[in-house]
Amino acid sequence: MAAHVRVFLCKPGLDGNDRGVLIVGQALRDAGMEVIYSGLKQTPDNLVEAAIQEDVDVLGLSILSGAHMALIPRITSLLREREAEDMIVLAGGVIPAVDAEVLIRDHGVARVFGPGTDTHDIVDYIHERLGL
C-alpha cells in the first residue's frame, strides 16, 4: 500500500463561508489525497489537537473573516509547542499580500493561495513539497 497524502482543511474563527474550502477539498480528493474537513468555527487549540490525532501532512487554513493575523500565528505557534511544525501550513481565503508576506516570513506559513487560485496549483504545490 502506498502512503497517502493526508490533508486537514480547517475553518478557524468566526467565519461561516466554506464554499471555497470545500471546492479545494474536492480537488485534493480527486487528486488522490485523503482530505479531512473540520467544519466551521473552530478554535486554534481544537484544530491543532485534531491535526495531531489525524497525523496529517498538510494543514489548510481557510479564513475569510479578516482575522488571519490573529488566528494563523496562534495556530502555528501551537504546532511548534506540540512539536508538529513539520506539517505544511497553507492558507487561503481573503488575505492581503502584505499580510501573506508576514505570515510566510514570520509565522511558518508555507504558501498563501488567494481568490482565483487554480486548484491544480495547490495539488502541484503539495506534491512538490512532499517529493511526489
Add this chain to the structure above:
Amino acid sequence: MSEASELYQRLLTGDRRAAARLISMVEDGEEGAREALEALHQHSGRAHIVGLTGSGGSGKSTLACRLAQVYRARGKTVGIVCVDPTSPFTGGALLGDRVRMQELSGDPEVFIRSMGSRGALGGLAVAINDVINILDAFGKDYIIVETVGAGQVEIEVVKYAHTCIVVTMPGAGDEIQAIKAGILEIGDVFVVNKADRDGAMRTLADLEMMVETKPGGVGAWKPPVVATVALEGDGVEVLAVEIARHYEFLKESGTLTKKIVGRMKAEVLAILSLQVSEAAGRALEDGGVASSLVDRMVNRDIDPHGAAAELVKELNL
C-alpha cells in the same frame, strides 16, 4: 532504537502524536509498524469495542459523538475510528465525520481518527484491527468503530466488535428491508435515530417485531431497540445503558470469550489473506515467478482453479 519502538515507548506514556504516527504507519502498511504492534499486543484487550454501523445519513457520527460525551461525563476515555469510502478511481477521500463531532474536538481524552477505506486487497480489515489495537493499548476505555454498513469488510469489522450497534431511521423507504441482509444478524443493539420524525413508531414496532421473531434460544441475548434523537442527545443515555447491559451479558454468559476468540481468528485470517494475495499478485506479474501461469490460462491450457493450485505449490504456502 527503530522508529517503531520509539513510537511504542512514547505511546505508552500517553503521547498522542506517537499514537497518531503509528496509526499512519499501519494504514500505509509499513513493515516497521510490525515491531510496535507486537510489543503493544500485551497492553491491549482492555477496551470495550463498540461497532456502529448503518446506512449513510442515519446519524452514526452524531450518535458516536453523543455516546462519547456520555462516557466522558463518567470520566471514561474514548477512541473513535471513522471509516469512510475511498474513491476506487482516484484513491482520494473526503472524510467529514469530524464535522459531526465538534463538541468532542479539543478534548485530549477523546482520540478521533478518520480513515479512508482504501480497500486494496483486504488491507482495510487489517488496518482497522490494528488501529483498534493501538487505541486499546493507548488506554482508551471505549473504542467506537463507525463504518457505513456496506461492503463485506466493514460488516466483518463491526461483527467482531464486542457490541455491535445497528442504526436506522424512520422514513428511509423500506428501512427494515434495507438492513435485513447480513446486518440484522449482527446487531446486538438496534437504534432508531431521528425518532422525532414521522413514522418513528412504525419503524420501532417493525424492528421490535423482527427482533422478537429472531431465532435464539433460552438465555440468548435479545437485542433491544432504542429510539434516539442524536442531535438533541435524546435516548443516548438509554443507549449507553443497553451497551453496558450487553457487555455484562457477554461476561456473565461466557460469550465474551467466544467473541474475543472470533475476533482473534478473524484478525489472523485477514492478515494471512492480505499476505497471500499480495505474494500471489507479485508472482503473477510480468517477470514474476508464476507469470507463465497467466499465459497458460490465456492459451486455455490451464483453468483458474488449476492455476491457483499451482500457485499455492509455487509459493510454498
